[in-house]
Amino acid sequence: xxxxxxxxxxxxxxxxxxxxxxxxxxxxxxxxxxEWAPLKQAMSVAEHSNGWFSPSEVEHxxxxxxxxxxxxxxxxxLESLPETAQDRSTVTVGIVxxxxxPLVGLHDLICAVVSGHQVKLKPSRDDAGLTEAxxxxxxxxxPGLKEQVSIEKERLTGFDAVIATGSKNSGRYFQHYFGQxxxxxxxxxxxxxxxxxxxxxEQLKALSQDIFRYYGLGxxxxxxxxxxxxxxxDRLFAAFVDWSHLGHHNRFYNNYTYxxxxxxxxxxxxxxxxxxxxxxxPAWVSPVGALHYQRYADVALVEERLQNDAQAIQCRxxxxxxxxxxxxxxxxxxxxxxxxxxxxxxxxGA
Numbered sequence: 001x002x003x004x005x006x007x008x009x010x011x012x013x014x015x016x017x018x019x020x021x022x023x024x025x026x027x028x029x030x031x032x033x034x035e036w037a038p039l040k041q042a043m044s045v046a047e048h049s050n051g052w053f054s055p056s057e058v059e060h061x062x063x064x065x066x067x068x069x070x071x072x073x074x075x076x077x078l079e080s081l082p083e084t085a086q087d088r089s090t091v092t093v094g095i096v097x098x099x100x101x102p103l104v105g106l107h108d109l110i111c112a113v114v115s116g117h118q119v120k121l122k123p124s125r126d127d128a129g130l131t132e133a134x135x136x137x138x139x140x141x142x143p144g145l146k147e148q149v150s151i152e153k154e155r156l157t158g159f160d161a162v163i164a165t166g167s168k169n170s171g172r173y174f175q176h177y178f179g180q181x182x183x184x185x186x187x188x189x190x191x192x193x194x195x196x197x198x199x200x201x202e203q204l205k206a207l208s209q210d211i212f213r214y215y216g217l218g219x220x221x222x223x224x225x226x227x228x229x230x231x232x233x234d235r236l237f238a239a240f241v242d243w244s245h246l247g248h249h250n251r252f253y254n255n256y257t258y259x260x261x262x263x264x265x266x267x268x269x270x271x272x273x274x275x276x277x278x279x280x281x282p283a284w285v286s287p288v289g290a291l292h293y294q295r296y297a298d299v300a301l302v303e304e305r306l307q308n309d310a311q312a313i314q315c316r317x318x319x320x321x322x323x324x325x326x327x328x329x330x331x332x333x334x335x336x337x338x339x340x341x342x343x344x345x346x347x348x349g350a
Contacts, residue, residue: 008346010078013114019141020110021069024062035140042133046102049128051251053102057214058130060328061102068331077332081342089349092118094152094159096174097131098166099124101214105131108163108341109149110332115345119149122156161348163341184344186337189219189314190285191327194302196319197228204239206325210317212243212276213328215252216288219314219336220327223286225293226302233293237273246289247275256289284312 023039026032032040043062046053067073093112097105105123109131112119123131132151139146156162161182164174171187178185193207210222227233246252253275260277263270271278277290286292296302299319306313314337317327335341 008078008081008114009116013078014074016113016138016142016145017069017074017110018071020138021066021071021074023137023141024066024069027062028059028066033141036137038133038140039130039137042129046128046130050099050126052100052126052215052217053128053130054249058102060213064329065103065106067329073331080333082346088346090117091160091349092120092158093345093348094120094122094156094162094164094178096122096156096162096164096166097124097127099126099128101218102128102130103134104218105165106134107330107332107336108165109135111341111345112163113145113148115342115348117161117345117348120152120156120159121149122152161345163344165336182344182348184337184339184341186339188285189312189337190223191220191315191317192224192226192284192306192313193222193317193324194226194299194306194319194321195228195231196299197231199235199318199324201235201239203324204235205242206323207317208240208243209325210327211291212240212246215246215249216286218328220330222317222327223292224284225291226296226299227293229295229297231295233271233278236278237271240273240276244273244275252289255287259287259290284309 023032023036027036027040027043043058044055046058047055093115095105095108095112097108105121105127109119109121121131121135135145135149135151139149159181162174162178163184164178165186166174168188171185174183174185191210193210199207207222207225210220212221214221216223225236247256256275256277260270260272263277263279268279275289279286279290279292280294281292282294283292303320306316315322315327317324
């Protein structure tokens, strides 16, 4: 059951996160424990509800979270949490989840559960039932979790604080609707890569993971690449070959062909390989099926732009950032938008 005082019970946190780690690890096998059957079933049919949630992407999301919840990673995270007052009372935290990639709201759920507060979840319509199935499976092996967390089918009400994630447009709505209570409101961000020209083929193949995983729909997906003036773009195409199957995905290919036709009518210079368009464009966010790039002569100017537009960027890979291939592998301490979710939650009810 939920403690009367909302402090981090690290013993309970270890139990909860160990159970979640075990379930997500086993879910990739043939015969997970019966308690995890609801999530296994939801994962197998998610694509029927959301065409972007293909089995490989859903399974990848579960695998990444299994790795993030490894016991040694949980211990490092718990040790990093700030101290809280023992007389802090519980409140009810509403969580409005996005639905752009599978299990995208899991980190918020984990943080809220560990914080000890009551939790009301409002999954996205695009969630394909994954969050509800995960919560049911998790509750099957963790007594008390069902009493702490509920799924809200209708409009979210009865909250003392809110964490809400959505698009730029929904962010404005969230600010209006939730602005009178303590809140974290996240809008649209994207990710970038900075190349210096020394990258190996293997590094560029790893970059392709950052670009194409989840069909490019996540805020941690790279949609803008900065390259030196003399960089040969054929090197990128050579690294992208392993993702040619995207050309057979109906939704992805429709986006690709639509923007190709549109830009050709506008006489835009493009490079393409049958499934991705390379367009020289300063805009941070590129459409699905396309990748923006910019050439630079002075990396200091790149750094200046990145600093000036820091609020638009979720993460950076390559030169001066994360290792290639790491963008879609966040850990427990990688808080979205650089806002410490646990610090926010642990400051409630004081």
